[in-house]
Amino acid sequence: MTTLEWHEGGVAHVARWRSESGWPAPKKVVVADDTMNADTAYRLALDGTALLWRGDFQNARQLLQALVRRVEHKGERAKRAKASRVKAAPTSPTEAFHRHRLQQLQRARTLAMLLIPFEADHAIPLRRAPDARLACLEAYGVADKPYVASLRELLGVIGAHEWRRKGVHIPALDERIHPWYGVFSPVRGEYVELVAQAPLPDGAKVGARLAFDIGAGTGVLSAVLARRGLRVLATDMDARALGCARENISRLGLAPQVDIIEADLFPEGRAPLVVCNPPWLPGKPSSAIEHAIYDPDSRMLKGFLDGLAAHLETDGEGWLILSDLAEHLGLRSREQLLGWIAAAGLEVAARHDTRPVHGKANDADDPLHAARSKEVTSLWRLRAA
Numbered sequence: 001m002t003t004l005e006w007h008e009g010g011v012a013h014v015a016r017w018r019s020e021s022g023w024p025a026p027k028k029v030v031v032a033d034d035t036m037n038a039d040t041a042y043r044l045a046l047d048g049t050a051l052l053w054r055g056d057f058q059n060a061r062q063l064l065q066a067l068v069r070r071v072e073h074k075g076e077r078a079k080r081a082k083a084s085r086v087k088a089a090p091t092s093p094t095e096a097f098h099r100h101r102l103q104q105l106q107r108a109r110t111l112a113m114l115l116i117p118f119e120a121d122h123a124i125p126l127r128r129a130p131d132a133r134l135a136c137l138e139a140y141g142v143a144d145k146p147y148v149a150s151l152r153e154l155l156g157v158i159g160a161h162e163w164r165r166k167g168v169h170i171p172a173l174d175e176r177i178h179p180w181y182g183v184f185s186p187v188r189g190e191y192v193e194l195v196a197q198a199p200l201p202d203g204a205k206v207g208a209r210l211a212f213d214i215g216a217g218t219g220v221l222s223a224v225l226a227r228r229g230l231r232v233l234a235t236d237m238d239a240r241a242l243g244c245a246r247e248n249i250s251r252l253g254l255a256p257q258v259d260i261i262e263a264d265l266f267p268e269g270r271a272p273l274v275v276c277n278p279p280w281l282p283g284k285p286s287s288a289i290e291h292a293i294y295d296p297d298s299r300m301l302k303g304f305l306d307g308l309a310a311h312l313e314t315d316g317e318g319w320l321i322l323s324d325l326a327e328h329l330g331l332r333s334r335e336q337l338l339g340w341i342a343a344a345g346l347e348v349a350a351r352h353d354t355r356p357v358h359g360k361a362n363d364a365d366d367p368l369h370a371a372r373s374k375e376v377t378s379l380w381r382l383r384a385a
Contacts, residue, residue: 004029004115004148006052014119015148018140018172020182021287022114023112023150026050032114034059037064045113052115052148057129060195063146064114071107094330099140104285112150120145125155135161139181157181170220172196173227175252177220180244184292185318186220190354191277191321194379196224198352201317201381203272204230212311214265214276214304217292219258221275221321226257230273235263265303272313277321282331298340305344309384317349320380322354328371340349347385353378 004017006029017025028048032041033055041051041063053060091099120124120143122136133155135144139157160181167176168185172192179185186192199316204211209230213222217233222245225232236242242262249258261267266274279295296299301322308318341348353376363369 002052006031006127008068018147018149018153019112019114020139020156021108022341026115027090029115029121036063038070040061041114042070043069045110048113049111050115052117053126053151054117055126057116057126060114060151060153061155064111064155067111067114071110077368089313092330092366093328097331097368099372101283108152108286111152114151115148116151116154116242118143118147119148130158132158132161132276135181137373138164145261155200162276168190172224173220175223177218177223177248178244178251180219180240180247181216182240182246182289183238184281184289186218188377189358190356190377191323191379192220194223194321194352194377195275195319196228196352198319198379198381200228200230201272201315203316210271211273211275212267212271214274215278215300215334216245216260217241218276219248219260221253221277222258222260223254224274225275227256228312230257232258233267234258234260234263235264235267236260237264265300266307266311270313270316272316273319274308274311274316275319275321276300278304280323281305281326281329305340305346305382308382309345312384316383318346318382320382322375322380323375325371325375327373329368340341341380341382342385345385346382349379349383350381353380 002017002364003014005012007013008031008169026048029050029052030044032051032053036051044051045067061367064292091274117125118136122133122140122143124130124132138161154299161186163181164178167189169176170186170192171189177186195311211225211230211232213225213234216222216236218241219234222232222234236245242260244339245260249260278300279293281294282298283294284291284296285294304320304341312318324334327334340346356375356377366372
């Protein structure tokens with residue numbers, strides 16, 4: 001963990017720096033309190049100067065909201081300026097995606113400049129600060145020294161704590177799954193329904209009735225497979241995901257049917273059914289949660305396809321759950337995907353498609369609406385060729 005350095009009252013200070021997004025510790029830091037106005041804070045944040053807050057916590061939240069309004073206003077002005085240009089050349093979906101992602105990163109970086117101090121037990125030494133110790137303990141683990149993190153990240157930690165406490169209702173289970181901080185929440189239920197409804201291969205209906213769940217995440221697909229009468233061996237590499245999946249499986253009373261182990265993709269052995277829901281977009285994650293969205297160089301997708309045949313029982317199937325959003329964004333072609341499948345010694349036995357029902361799919365104001373409106377989520381049933 002790196003450190004943050006600043007001067008306060010003529011004295012040099014050092015504290016641990018924490019950033020789940022992987023942001024480096026700011027080089028320039030000023031102490032800020034209730035006397036700082038939003039315009040000054042915004043100029044400093046744009047300049048890369050962090051604001052270490054010493055005032056009232058609720059005022060810090062109001063200041064963050066004011067920074068959000070200024071960032072959004074700047075974005076709207078940029079849109080109007082672009083629209084005013086005569087016959088501006090339209091961008092491709094790929095260019096639109098990269099531009100949108102860059103804007104999101106710049107926005108996140110600016111808003112991350114408002115910093116909050118923490119004591120060694122995760123307590124926040126500010127007036128009217130909430131008791132976020134449990135939320136921070138869940139997200140960060142035990143802290144033995146004071147540290148500094150962004151207010152925006154803290155609010156995300158608190159929000160994740162509420163998600164974990166309340167859970168997400170999964171119709172396919174008629175139960176709730178409780179995601180941990182940094183583990184992608186199964187809010188897009190269409191892919192869960194595909195796994196709940198696809199016909200099981202013959203080998204999974206008799207005999208061992210075993211399935212592998214590659215990349216368990218919250219454990220939601222393991223739970224669905226277990227409810228379908230299968231014994232499940234689930235894998236993941238992320239410590240949070242492993243803990244989250246184990247907790248959810250135990251909470252659902254499915255621990256006798258599901259084993260969750262740390263492994264890079266496949267466990268040892270073969271199974272009549274091997275299921276994988278890899279990140280759907282090729283790209284570099286910019287935060288812990290984005291590892292469930294972005295797959296650098298399509299490593300997990302290719303790794304699953306390349307190793308699948310060697311882990312399938314005779315006449316077994318691999319279920320690849322994948323959105324085609326990357327295709328509509330120009331990040332991957334259908335021909336590429338089919339080429340990887342063929343190169344791995346696999347063939348497509350069948351495919352089950354569904355349309356997403358999340359809010360952005362019908363949001364015409366979303367910058368990626370042209371691609372999202374065409375998106376299809378598929379369960380590819382693959383067999384050894």
